[in-house]
Amino acid sequence: MFIERFIRYLQFEKRFSPHTVTAYKKDLDQFSEFIVSVEPELLKITHQHIRTWIVKLMDQGIEARTINRKISALRSFYKFLQREELIENSPMIHVRAPKIPKRLPVVITEQKMDILLDAKDVFSNDFTGIRDRLVIELLYGTGMRLAELVNLSDNDINVYEQQIKVLGKRNKERIIPISNSLAKLIGDYKLQKLSRNFDNKSSTLIVTNEGKNVYPKFIYRTVNLVLSFISTHDKKSPHILRHSFATSLLNRGADLNAIKELLGHSSLAATQVYTHNSVERLKSIYKQAHPKA
Structure with missing residues (x-):
């Protein structure tokens, strides 16, 4: 009770x-x-x-x-x-909580993501292929969460302003900018979606081949299948693309507070985990390049 x-x-x-x-x-x-x-x-x-x-x-x-x-x-x-x-x-x-061993977020490198998105044989040019590409590029290009993508509607997209409105945890809204290429891909997908003449009107941007609302397991399976082309990690989840988005921004000099806002984190502590990945990358570069390493 x-x-x-x-x-x-x-x-x-x-x-x-x-x-x-x-x-x-x-x-x-x-x-x-x-x-x-x-x-x-x-x-x-x-x-x-x-x-x-x-x-x-x-x-x-x-x-x-x-x-x-x-x-x-x-x-x-x-x-x-x-x-x-x-x-x-x-x-x-x-009651004390057990200590959690530090574990760095698993990420996919920019190079591997470029190979995936430039490959000619991964995504077909039909509705399914364009939708699957959009799923990957939305997750990697915005860092949004799985639940946020599932609930994303057509009305949340502003192609002209090149931004997306995302409803995050605790119903907090945030605006995420998108690239020219992602805005074009969304436009291409919407045309494909319109040409399918789905009888049942879906409330979500991303839909199944039958025009129904997508669900978390659908997105997870899509991401897992696509990432298997480039990743040998056991885990190939949507969250890895979120980690990769944040790490790429940090590696390119983005401000940690800006990354926090883009990810929709409530505190900076949650975002700071990505700095460890960047430190590890710098160590690797140092060992490879410095004569005294």
């Missing part, structure tokens, strides 16, 4: 994205399923109970990053219970 109230609070008051709400609910349901055998009453849970759950997750080999996400969901949940005056103190104040 308390979890359902919290989820409604996230949906209608905090206006979290459906993806975030689903993740919170999944984590809290998992916690509830474990804890019911120890302490059936959620309001009587102590930090020892929560630590026991965390230890179990670690024993199962679950990554620290995933565990921290679950802990974050619990912190928000118990803060909500305090707000509702259902509990006096949160048990989370005595």
